[in-house]
Amino acid sequence: MAVGLEHFLILSAVLFSIGLYGALAKRNAVVILMCIEIMLNAVNIAMVAFSRYGHLLTGQVFAIFIMVVAAAEVVVGLALVIAIYRSRETVDVERIDLMKW
Amino acid sequence: METGIAISFWILAAVMVASALAVVWLRDIFRAALFLVLCFFSVAGVFVILGADFLAAAQVLIYVGAIAVLIIFAIMLTRETQRGSPSGRFRFIAFLVGLLFLVTVTLVVVSTDWHAITEIPAEPTTSSLAQALFSGESGFVLPFEIAAVLLLAAIIGAIVLVRER
Amino acid sequence: MLKTEPIMINFGPQHPSTHGVFRMRVTFDGEVIVDLEPIFGYLHRGIEKLCESKTYTQIIPYTDRLDYLASMSNNFAYVMAVEKLAGIEIPERAQYLRVIVAELQRIASHLIAVGGFLNDLGAFFTPFMYMFREREKILDLFEMVCGQRLTYNYMRIGGVSHDIPPEFLPALKRFVDEMPGYIDEYDQLLAENEIVLARSKGVGVLPADLAINASASGPVLRGSGVRWDIRRADPYSIYDRFEFEIPVGKMGDTYDRYWVRIQEMRQSVRIVRQAMAELPQGEVRAKVPATLRPPQGEVYARIESPRGELGFYLVGDDSPHPYRFKVRAPSLINLTLLRDLCIGWKLADAIAILGSIDIVLAEVDR
Amino acid sequence: MPEVALAIFLLPIFSFVVISLIIRPFLNKRPQLSWYVTIASIGASLILSLWMLVEVIKAPGHVLPMPDYQWLVIGDTSIHLGVMADSLAAVMLIVVTVVSLVVQIYSRGYMHGDPGYCRYFAFMSLFTGSMLGLVLADNLLFLFVFWELVGLCSYLLIGFWFHRPEAARAATKAFIVTRIGDFGFLAAILFLYAKTGTFDIGELQHLALVGAIGGTALTWAAIGIFSGAVGKSAQFPLHTWLPDAMEGPTPVSALIHAATMVAAGVFLVARLFPMIASSYEAIMTVAIIGGFTAIFAATMGMVMNDFKRILAYSTISQLGYMMLGLGVVGVGVARGAVALEVGLALGVAVGIFHLFNHAFFKALLFFGAGSASHATGTFDIREMGGLRKAMPWTFATFLIGSLSIVGIWPLAGFWGKEQILSQAWHYAPILFYLAMITVFMTAFYMFRLLFLAFGGEYRGGAHVSLRESPAVMIVPMVLLAILSVVSGWLPISEFLGGESHSFFGALASPMAWASLLLAALGILLAYAIYSKKWISAESMRRRFAPLYTIVSRKYWFDELYENVFVVRILVDGIFALFHWFDDHIVDGMVNGIAGGTIAAGREIRRLQTGQLQAYGLAIFIGILAIIAFFMIFG
């Protein structure tokens, strides 16, 4: 049957929840960043779907800006992970918990 | 044309979800990264279906070309001694939250009627996208500049963080 | 902090870019070389011990195999040593022939050295092929004279084994006329090539005092600006009759060593041209008893081989066999500099520096 | 004429200024200069006072009209000050200037060689100036300023030898006790100002008489003013400071604690007599306190062994008499037994006339004490004795003074006391009987003092050579002796508006005979115990042991005040309360808040686990909750 807006939204929701699970459950910092990327992609799909079914280009413009932000976020995230790895020889999120009382 | 799009949508969706699950499920990080690349590709495919061709190319260029490479670099640089990416203490709660989130969002999506316009926007998006981005008053010139500054800041920040003293 | 311990890589005997069987144990910290330990001895044949049981004439073929890229100068040095020990005078023509042949040998050896060096810089064999073309011409001449292209065994105690065939001089004349043109071609190809300059300028700088203290010799020493050439400093045979300059480098880096070798080729062509002009007629070999028994005593004769000061130390004891036969191999001594030159540079530079020092393992290991 | 009035009290102040700013800092090597300046200024004031007296006598109604000057303008209220030149003021001027002049002359000898010589005469001239100012002031506020200045001078002079701890303590004690009184006085002034809007005494008197000020308000104001008088004249509750004030040099005691300052209280009541008299309760308190203080002080005077303390108690007793005089006449007026106009003048006359006489003979007695201690080196009468032979002049003048204070007929003391007794008899019979007993006691302790000090053999240390005081001390004593005799005969009472009496007529009244009889009895008892020793002092003391201890411990008032009031009530009571309040309530609150936050902090920080994913989880659960909420409630 024809592919409506709901299909894309549900698809992006599924993707988002998978990414969310990954981000919250995984112990390796790099995998967490990967899952965050998946979540951002899910949002992108939803945005583009809206622009396609709403005949308004702002959806795509937003998608571009989300990509920019995602790129910046990954760059800084990975820089942090590497810096942490260098100083504490681990990327296991559960062992990077200095910021507590 | 319709059935073509439907078929390719279902295929791409299946691939995407499968690769996303793989990323989350696999223990070997490098394989997870490769599946991530596959996931990005399928997202680009979905963009093509949705008629956003410029975005599809941009997606491939940015995500696969840059971000995936960066992640793989990071994996190489922080070579994990203990195997792969075990899941942490919050496995079950996270799974629960994810599921709950999915259920609620689907409920929302299904219940609201989106009065979507179904026919396919024909013309290619590149020029109109450029118009949207750069045209004088209605355009997004300022956000564009800010995004540029954001990227610059991110790059300099990353360099300073990673530079070996 | 995560301490990155230095990795130790073995540039094994069979690595393509080392000149023959020579191993380097290089320790890296990241990209930069922290320590380099040359290991040689794979080609040790015990020539010096072997020659103690050979008659003086039988030793000559062994000297060919010491520095197989410059066999003529090996013979020349050995034969001079024996003549000095035995006090034999050799005819004028032989002297000239020896000089012509030695200088041709120097050009051939430098061609190989420069070709190899550029190949190490990654020039994909093209300059190497050009230089081999010129070397072939010289080898043709040698084949004409002594019948072999590599291990000539041309010189005999008291002179040379054979006189030159009639077609030798015209061929030599053509070679001598064309060679400067080819050398200019090399300059055009490489002297100002930005990538060559980038890879060699200022790389592996050898300060003059270190060179002198490490008793380096040949193009390696002259590259660092020390004007020391045995042909001029301690002129042997008839070198004092020819006039030629001694090219000297400025900075003592890899580029200067390359430049010195190119200029020396030009000077050698000048010497050969002068020698050809003054080639007298006459005997090529002095009367020497079949089983020569040089008097008791020791002698040290040295010549300026393409790689530096090649010296033969002979101890005679009135017997046909030398009591002690020692070779002062310039490559071995120049090789000791490798470690100081390479520290602080990257791996690619180490290969280039090794190429610029131009060693021949046969001479190093003996 | 107004310049004269101002000059009277400004001259001594000017001499104070001259001494303290010029002589003391620069000419300290020749201190006598300060004596000359003081004598000159006070002498001039005396002459001017006399001239003013003459003017007042000539003036109709004995009041000279005086202009007033603007002193302060605060906002819309302006305060004018001027001078009241009436008979009361003139009389007081004469008393103050005469006694002050005599004391300065006496002080030259007494203070000879004392390092604080200039400082002494500076304070003396300041005191005299402010006393004169007090007397002349026509404005309550102006009067209060001089009132305080006088208190200050008494403090400075009592504590003149400040390096002696007892003197310093006595000075502060005097100052604080009088302050308590002044507090009431100031409250009254302000209360009156709040009520009437003016400080001028004349206006206030007029308003009080007219009844403009409410009954109870007037009573409270009168009691306030009377409390100032009680404080300054050392009446019953606030009397403890005067005996201790004897630490100061004797001329000071003579001038301040005999004649002038202590009399200021009586003068105040006299000056504001119409206002006080118009409220029955107030005048009744005056009378009662006056009568009671008289007998009360007299009992303590009988048992003292210190020469000057006996005289101090006698002064308190005599002041009690003056208050009594004023009080009884006022009671009569308040009860309407006497016509208002006449009664008021009569009361003032009775009180001030006794004050006039008392000033002279009390100064004389103090001079006697001074010369006796000057010779023997001590004030303890048990170590004296037999001074009659060594110091004939001192003995003679002292005898005249004693006789005068006891109230023997022709002498000054008799006239004043007799008037008071007769008035008391008319209006307050109970107080009259108290007064009669006081007459007996006064006679007893004066002559006890006389016999112990001057009679019998010298009981002091052997090494002291008894010699008569120098002329400069004897001459003023003789002068005062004469005045003690003569002052009674002067028509002061009539001048002030009281009844006149004949020289011999007084003897006619049975009252006079009764008092004379009691006085003779007192003298006889003292003669018996101390001169002839028929009755041994010891046995008397044993027989009346409990009474004796009570009186000798001065009814424990000192202990009462120091321990009970100061320590137990104030320090342990109120201040302790304050201390507790400050510690527990104020600090408690502050520390409480701090402690509370720290405790809360220790608990809440447990929430921060440092695990990023925990925070992420919390965020998303929150989002889900919000979405669910909106879903359900639309």
Next chain:
Amino acid sequence: MGVLEQFQHWLLGYWPSWAAYLVPAIVAFLVLSSFILLVVMAFIYIERRGVGRFQVRLGPNRAGPLGILQPVADAIKVLVKEDIIPSRGDRRIHWLAPIIAFMPALAIFAVIPFGPRAIFTDINIGILYIIAISSLGVIGVFMAGWASGNKYSLVSALRTVAQLISYEIPLMLSIAGVLIISGSLSMVSIVEAQSIPFILLQPLGFLIFFVAATAELNRTPFDLLEAESEIVAGYHTEYSGMKFSLFYLAEYTHAFAISAIVATLFLSGWKGPFLPPALWLMIKVFLVFIVLFWARSTLPRLRVDQLMGFAWKGLFPLALLNLFITAAEAIIWPGFPWQLLILNLLIAALLIVLWSGLFRVAGERVSFHRYGRGIAKGMALTFRHLFRRPITVQYPEQRLTPAPRFRGNLLVWDEERCNGCRACARACPVSIIDIETKKGDKGLIVETLEIDFGRCLFCGLCVEACPVAALFMSRDYEQASYFRESLVVKKEQFIAAEKRPSAYAYPDLEAEMPPQTLLAPPKEKG
């Protein structure tokens, strides 16, 4: 509307819609890929011959006429070879890596216009698609490096990726310059916009693109990947057999793709006076490729850090400047008149001079301070060598005659003359000659003669020592055998051997010896 679309629309009428689209696409894909493979084969052959010719040598000419079948031979050899899979590495990724490396190169051809309508699909984001796909190659390299499990290939994979990424940016920016002029992303419209080939309008852009492209291809000055002098053979050390051939093929397909892009972007694609458009494109492609391997055969290799430095400090700023200048020109002269050509050339020269001035190599400012003249001279020299006769000969067919005195490797023994005096045995330094003689009537008769040529030095001393000239050096040089024993030559073999003595030690024989073939025979006149 490309030919393919027309075909598809025509077909729509007959088949179900999905078939109408799918089948032609697959057919076209097969045709295109086979064409590409053929061209790649041609590329390989041309390169090997070309480089040979540059180096004054013949180059492969054995397999097939003029060696044309050489690439086929290579392919067969590679296919036959055993396909090693490293045990420690990751098997599946090891298998997948070459495919991922090869796929982008092939995918680029989907948008290369071989003619005005001969294009696989003309999507309007043509060039962006190319950039996106070309950035995919990086993933393949990573997978190869990672999966082969050995330390060196991982490190070299990281280095190669770093190089690819740093050169991708100048590549894209220079393309941006072209886009500003052409105004559209689609390849077809770019070519149509090239009334004046963009190489003239955008000289600096072309230069940067070309240099960045060579770096993308890992060739010549940037071929750090297989730098023998460095880490062996880079990330594909562990690959052999079919997988290695895929990599090799990927490299050349990518080269073909890049030259096709250069042709379309800068040399105005299929436009040409009279030849068919596709042919024009192929000519331009071959021209570009020739320049590629011409550079490869002359220039030495840059060191890793210089390489990176050149990318970031050299090409990237120049590309940005070029972009700004083109943008400025687009505003000032929207029509891009031809006069711009001169202006751009000037600007390009100026910029190169200025920018190279900044460069400094240890010691004084040397490289590029004479704006690349050295490289140009070197290239000119190698070009001149194209026209020189190669000095190598077809050995087995053409043989060189050695010098008369040549000391060949077997001795020639003249049995009659030999008198068994054993002078030669004594003279031999390695004493490999043992002769037994027995008394014969007129002298000694050589009974046995054994010479162990395994240890012979060919020094010729024995021949000189022979008093009776019974011993000669021979003139041939092909004695080789599998066993050491066979190198010991006995008397009978000497006698039986076909005697071709050389004139060593016998000057008089030299006259009748054949003249030596000299590489540089003396000039006739003397």
